[in-house]
Amino acid sequence: MLDKQDLQAIREMMTEEIGKAISASEERMKQYVDLLTENEVRPNFRILVEGHETLLETLAPKNRVDELAEEVSFLKTVVAAMNKEINELKKAI
Secondary structure, three states, rough: OHHHHHHHHHHHHHHHHHHHHHHHHHHOOOOOOOOHHHHHHHHHHHHHHHHHHHHHHOOHHHHHHHHHHHHHHHHHHHHHHHHHHHHHHHHHO
16 A cells, blocks of 8 residues: 555656646647747738728828818808809899
């Protein structure tokens, strides 16, 4: 039968083996995460950045959009006034 010292020795050996297994598992997991980052995340992130750059290049600057909005508003007012004037002229005829 096993005595206390034998059980303690078995416990220490198992603890050591479990520690080694955990360390090996952690190392494999780190390698997997590194590979995943390198092969999946970085390329997809690069694609996202390139798409964002394309959008920035093609979009009109905000100040230009604001200027155009003001011009459109002004033109709407002018068209409404011209419509009113045309209708008045039609009635006068």
